[in-house]
Amino acid sequence: MPIESLLNHIARFVKLNADEQQVLSDHLSVKKVRKKEFLLKEGDICTANYFIVNGCFRMYFIKENGQEQIVAFGIDDWWITDYTSLETHKPSLYYIQAVEDAEVIILTKTQRDNLFDKIPMIERYFRILLQRLQGASVTRLKYLFELSAEEKYHNMNNHFPEFIQRVPQYMLASYLGITPEVLSKIRAKK
Amino acid sequence: MPIESLLNHIARFVKLNADEQQVLSDHLSVKKVRKKEFLLKEGDICTANYFIVNGCFRMYFIKENGQEQIVAFGIDDWWITDYTSLETHKPSLYYIQAVEDAEVIILTKTQRDNLFDKIPMIERYFRILLQRLQGASVTRLKYLFELSAEEKYHNMNNHFPEFIQRVPQYMLASYLGITPEVLSKIRAKK
DNA sequence: CGAAAATTTGACATGACTCAACTGGAGTGG
DNA sequence: CCACTCCAGTTGAGTCATGTCAAATTTTCG
Secondary structure, eight states: OHHHHHHHHHHTTOOOOHHHHHHHHHTOEEEEEOTTOEEEOTTSBOOEEEEEEESEEEEEEEOTTSOEEEEEEEETTOEEOOHHHHHHOOBOSOEEEESSOEEEEEEEHHHHHHHHHHOHHHHHHHHHHHHHHHHHHHHHHHHHHHOOHHHHHHHHHHHOHHHHHHSOHHHHHHHHTSOHHHHHHHHHOO | OHHHHHHHHHHTTOOOOHHHHHHHHHTOEEEEEOTTOEEEOTTSBOOEEEEEEESEEEEEEEOTTSOEEEEEEEETTOEEOOHHHHHHOOBOSOEEEESSOEEEEEEEHHHHHHHHHHOHHHHHHHHHHHHHHHHHHHHHHHHHHHOOHHHHHHHHHHHOHHHHHHSOHHHHHHHHTSOHHHHHHHHHOO
């Protein structure tokens, strides 16, 4: 059951009783997404948080020169959304696209705010996740600033080996802020 | 009153009644910080969230070559902390230092978690701020990826002119991920 | 006023990018 | 199931934006 994987994830951070779990479940919907399908496109107003039950997504934007720049990946048990568009109701600058066939749980903003009123522990769960996400964002920034192209690749290899398997090389390069050519040459060494 | 500026800030996001405001005030302490003093140093375990009543802070780390790399600024009415260290109790990789004489409100983690239990609206306030912060982090990332040194400077000028006034040029350069020499040459043009 | 720090300026070095050609494997349609 | 196309990945040559280093100048502040 998709929803169980979310309940398990929540249980790692806060306790919900059976009632609360039921209320939560009633606020959710599940969706299968095919590889290359989009949860969000530039210009859309983002309306939901997405919990990735399984699969892999990338969040990216298009640079002036037409190149795609990936700002984030999401895999099993991660949430993904555009918080700026979601909270401001303004058109998003980003695409969120499935890199593999995937299954997601959709929690719309309306339902989410509803849940926050009914079940404070859910709000706590999101508050905790947001803290961790913010920590991760600063760490990402740190790596971008201090590491060379080669070091960024090895660092990725060490910390997130699963990505190297799951996403094509040119997406990794984009995520690391380097060109596919440079990444290819780095891998050729040794 | 320092605490009033925090109450005003909170009121922009959630409503607290007089009782709640009192309870909150009892959990806080206020501190004056002189220019160049630190709220946090590398190796410290971060223990609090800091609300900047007035003044300016920078959060930075030291790169292998010894250079300081700024990851964030904080000014009046912003919160600043190292979420990774705060939540994991591990030594921080960052320094948080006053760029100007400043006044901060200290909310320790213990007091904060206490408040979250007593006053759910405070937890909501932080959840909302964290969402905005996360949005801002992704936007920052976007600019770093898509803009040239010159564009980053002008973008900063347009979006945050107050910083150009308040922080020395070499800190701006660091924040933008360029060298002071390059920034100086950009400013010399036109 | 004097020392230390910040900024400017110029010469030079370099890591990463662009462009282009080539290779190999995956996916598709006949 | 083969043939063809397309896309990802590789490789090499040349370029460029930004970094490094060093010295001169200006500003800050005790």
